[in-house]
Amino acid sequence: MPQQRDLSRTRERIMAAAQKEFAASGFAGARTDAIARRARVNERMIFYCFDSKEGLYRAVLKQKLSARAGIVESTADEDFISSMVNGFAATCADTDALRMWQWEALDKSKRKLVAEEERRAYFQTEVARWRRAKANGTLPPDADEEMLLLVAAALRTFPLALPQVTSLVTGMDPLDPEFRRKWSACLDWIGQRLLAPDLTSGHERERKKSRRGRRAA
């Protein structure tokens, strides 16, 4: 079926072009005529393949999500530190996705979140992983797994989300190999300290001590 194959290639070309446009201008700012020009297709093909600009946006977001979900599943044994360090590398390799989340954050139109259920499920997979890590003793017992997921997300993305701040503070672009090396080392340093069992048992001791104190009183 050569026609079917052509159509699927056209869809791919449109999605690649759309990703660039959505990353550059956000959902509201992106224009379907510019996407068509970039993909070298007739604008009507976009509506034929994806029904609407929102249909196209949804398709691009879902593709991003399943790529990320694939990474998460393939690294299910990954510890918290590697998840930060590798997650930062993944963000560097695909800044378009982060820009799409940022545009979405700035959009005040109260539009319903695209692919909300898939995204919630994606995060729940990661939360479940840190819950298991707590049970296994590889994360401290007093860690809050939802908060920890937000901490990891913050540290994976911040230098690229506000690159002007990174430059003002360090004099380097966040994609500069030297900056990437320093930030990865810092994530490792943070991870070591957050997970330190020494400290956990220290806190445990404190807690037991104060419990004993209360019993004695």
Place this chain on the structure above:
Amino acid sequence: MPQQRDLSRTRERIMAAAQKEFAASGFAGARTDAIARRARVNERMIFYCFDSKEGLYRAVLKQKLSARAGIVESTADEDFISSMVNGFAATCADTDALRMWQWEALDKSKRKLVAEEERRAYFQTEVARWRRAKANGTLPPDADEEMLLLVAAALRTFPLALPQVTSLVTGMDPLDPEFRRKWSACLDWIGQRLLAPDLTSGHERERKKSRRGRRAA
């Protein structure tokens, strides 16, 4: 000089309106006619007072920066943990400023950064503070003060910068008092672990041990 007083009130009204518009739509998206309507002035007053849209933007950013710099100076004894927890509270209290930085991050026009020197100086003040804290022993000796500043900035802002992620993970809006309580507790937990002297001396011991190991070998 009643006229002078009127003019300064008009400037203030324009700046308050501009802050709202720039936060809502970014520099490129904000319209001076909308700012004029919101401030209830004739649009020409904007150009009379600030010369151009960029002049107005610069004035608003500088006002934000000096407010933040004032906070930094008034809390010069503040430790790293309080700076994260109070910085998060300050971000919650003024989400307009964060939105302005985000619009700036998404702007691909390669426009020169507004108030670049003042902002670099502002961050250098904070870096210098963490450098002193290292010297005083209140921050671990192996901490990198520039990276630590970015870590603090990330954790102060992330839940508000990508509020949709906060909602997907926790089911709460980042301004929900319950979320603010949990995130502040998490920042405190992180700070305790990052600064733990136990661990520092533990690492020191490790390093000394391995140094002795090398010497013995």
